[in-house]
Amino acid sequence: MRKSLYFLFVMMFVIVSGCGTNQASPVDINPETDKCDVCHMMIHDQRFAAEIIKDDGTAYKYDDIGCLIKHMEEQPELADNTKFIYDYNETGWVNMDEGHYVYNPDVMSPMGYNVFTFSSGGDAQAFVDDNGGTLMTAEELDNHTWERHMTEEMKKKMKEKMNK
Secondary structure, eight states, X not given: OHHHHHHHHHHHHHHHHTTOOOOOOOOOOOTTTOBOTTTOOBOOOGGGOEEEEXXXXXXXXXXXXXXXXXXXXXXGGGGGSEEEEEOTTSSOEEEGGGOEEEEOTTSOOXXXXXXXXXXXXXXXXXXXXXXXXXXXXXXXXXXXXXXXXXXXXXXXXXXXXXXX
């Protein structure tokens, strides 16, 4: 009886420990080779990088959080995957659901969506104190208009980069 209980306990432990979920992890950005999956621009500035990691490990990479949002609008099934945004202060990847965001139409991001991601609310507030802008939560990103704010000079540079 004692051996049976011990065996049952061991089997339950093995089964329960095998039932954990695989957590998606962000993939490193290579600025020499990685292009945005939406606009096809090179991802040169990691401070604006974003990723969707599918359950099978497939990584979609973006040069701006706005491109990630546009991709989810085009393919809504992508929204069910894990999303990471790089911290503007370069402290590492932030799960999109846990980030702190600032929108400032006067400070440029690569594609002109001008939303900046921070791992802490204090860092986001410091950015607003220094540069202006509006603090946003992850939930508020859903209601954001995602309009691009690009000067003519930025549009010209973007066209030049796309033609290279």
